[in-house]
Amino acid sequence: MEKLKALGLASLAACVLAACGGNGSAGADVDNSGARGSLIQAPPLRTASLTAADLSARLQSTTSGQQLLAVTGAPTCGVDVHYIQYGTVGGAGEQTTASGVLMVPTGATAPCTGPRPIVLYAHGTATDRGYNLAAIADTTNAASTESALLAAMFAAQGYIVVAPNYAGYDSSPLPYHPFLNADQQSKEMIDALTAARRAIGHVFAAGTTDNGKLFVSGYSEGGHVAMATVRALQGLGTTVTASAPLSGPYAMEAFGDAIMFGSVNIGSTVFVPLITTSYQKAYGNLYNATTDLYSVTYATGIETLLPSTTSLTDLFAQNKLPQTALFSSTTPATGNGALDAALAVPANPLFATGFGASNLIVNGVRVAYALDALASPDGAVPTPQAGVPLATTPQYPLRVALKRNDLRGGPWAPTAPMLLCGGNADPTVFFSVNAGTMQAFWAALPAGLVTVLDVDSAPTGAGDPFAAAKVGFAQAKAATFAAGGQTAVVQAYHGSLVPPFCAASARGFFSQF
C-alpha cells in the first residue's frame, strides 16, 4: 500500500522526451466526450523510446538499476512508453478523466513484436499528486521507480503494459483520489485498458498488437485494485488469463478491525485520510464534520490534503499530519473493562508507534468502531473463523464502507489462476489478515486456482517455482539488515524489499499461460 521507492533508476532519467509517431489514422479513436474508456489523444504521446540495449545500459549505470536488472533479467525488447489520457468516473460515479501509461515492446525479435499479451497493472499508494507512470525518464517524478520496474519487468520481456495513474493524480481534474474504492478503481482499470487498446496500432510500434491474453496485477493499493478488477472483469464476462494481486489490502473489513483494535500499520496516518476521504466522497455518511473523525489539530483541510504537491516530509513538518500517531496514547476509558483493554496501547512496539499525544483519529471513533465490531464481528479477526465470513450487520458507517470494499464481497471467486504474493512480516499491509484471509475464504476452490506465495519464506524444495524469488528476497533483506539493522528492514519491507520479487514472481506465473 505504499509507493514503491526502491530501485531508484536514476539512470533512466536521461531518456525522456521521445516519442511516438503515430501511424495510421487515429482520428476515429479520438474521443473527447469524456465517456468511460474514451481515448482523449490518439496517437498518445510517446514519452520515451528505448532500445533493449539502451534500457540495459541505463539501468546498469546505477546501483539501484543493477539491482533491478538482477531481478528482471536483461531486457529482450526495447520499450516505447506512451502517455494515455482517458475518460472514467470518480468515486461517486461523477464523470472525470485520468491519465496513465501504455508501454509497448519494440524490436525485431519474436517476443517483441506482433501479437503480445497485456499486463494491466495497478500502482501502489502515492501521496504525490503528480504521480505519473509515463514520466519514466524524469527521476524527479515519484513514479519513475515503479515505471522503471514495469518497463524492465514486463515491457522489456514482451508484455504490453497498461497502468493508470488513477483519478485524482497527474492531469486528472478529480479533486480527490477514490482510494481503495473497489467499484471506482476497477472501473478505472477497465477504462484505461479500453483506451489503451484503442491506442495500440496507432503508436510508432504499430506492428505490436494485442494477442488477447490479459494479465492483471498490481502492488499494495494496486493489489486491491487488481483483485477488484478481476472480479469486475469476470462480472462483465471478460476473460482474464491470469492475475497476480501483490501485497494488497484485500480484506478491508478485517484489516480495519485489526488496526482499530490497535495493530496499527506503518503508514496509517497517510492511508487513513486517503481512505476516509475516498469513502466520504463516495458514500457521504462517514461524518458530518471532519472533526467527527479527526483531532482538531488535523481536521481542517484534511479532505484536500492528499494526494498533494507537497512532500510527506513537509506535510509532517508543517503539522498537517502526525508522522505515526494514528491514535491517542491516552486510550479510551469507557468503563467497560474488556473494551478498554482491547483498545489499550499494544505491547508490540511496532504497533505501539501508532499511538501518541498528537494523534490523528479521535478516541470516539475507536470506541464506536470497536462496539460495532464486537456486535457484528468479522470472521477473520481476531481469530479466523470457518469460512472467514464478513460481518453480517455492521452499522458504523466507516466499517460498513470497509465491508463494501472488502474483496470477500459478492461473494465471488476467481475463475482463472490467481497468484497472491507478499511477505509474511509486512508491517504495512498485513499478509495474514489480507492474503491469508482470502486464501481461507477461497479454501474450497480447486487446487491451483489460487496460489499464495510468501516471498519471505524458505524454498520448499528443488521444485519450488518461486525459489529464486524467495532466495533473492532473503538476500536483499539480509543486505538491508546489514546496512541499517532491523529498523531498516521494517522501513523497507513493503515499499522496497517485497515489490521486485513479487513482480518477478508474477511474471513467472504469467509465463505459464
Added chain:
Amino acid sequence: MKPTLVSFVAASACLSFAAPAVAQDNTVRAGIYIVRYHAKADDISGPFTQPGLNLDLKNVNTAYFAYIRRLSSGFDLELAAGWPPKTETIGKGPATVGSVPYDGQTIATAKWFSPTVLLNYKFLPESSPVRPYVGVGINYTHFYDRTSTAAGNAASGGPTTISLSDSIGPAGTIGVFYRLQGNWSLDGSFSMAKVKSDLEANTSGVIRKTTINFNPSTWVISVGYSF
C-alpha cells in the same frame, strides 16, 4: 531565419562609367541572398522534456529582390525581401532522446516571408560611380508552412504541429553601390536584423515551448536597374 538586404558588389570588374545626366528616382534589384544564422534558443521546456534539448538552423541561400526609392542625393528608401526559402531546424543537444536520434537531426522545416524597410545614406557625390552606404530600418518576419519532420515527430513523441510567432525587429546594413553602364548597377551589402520568435510545439496535446533568436546575418549581391 531572416533576410535583409542591400547592396553592393564590389570590386567586380571595376568598369567605370559616367553618371547619368539626370538622377533617377526608382531602382529595382535582384540578386542572391546568403543567409547565415547565429541562432540562440532557450532549451525546450514542457512536459516530458529532457533537459538540454535545443535547436539550431541550417543556413540558406535564396533569391533577393528590392525596390529602392531615391529620396535625395544622399538618402534612399529600400524595401527588400528574399524569395521565401525553406529553413531547416536542427536538433541540438544530446545525441539521442531515449534511443531516438536528436542532435543534428532535421526536426522541422518552415518557410518565412521577411521584408525589410531601410533608410540608407549614401556617401560621396551622386556622380561618383562607387558609393558606400549605411542603412537602418525594420524587419518583419512571418513564418508559414511549418512542419515537424518524421525525425522531429519521433523525438517529440508523436505527430507534432508547430507555431512560430511573427517577429518585428530592427535591421541595419552596410553596402557599396557601383554604377555600371547606362541604368545598370551592382550592389553588395551585409546586413543584420533582430528576429525573435516564440516556438510552440503541440504533440498529442502536450505543449512544449522555446524562444529562438535567429540572429541572421545576410550577404547580398545584386544587379540593379534604375529608371
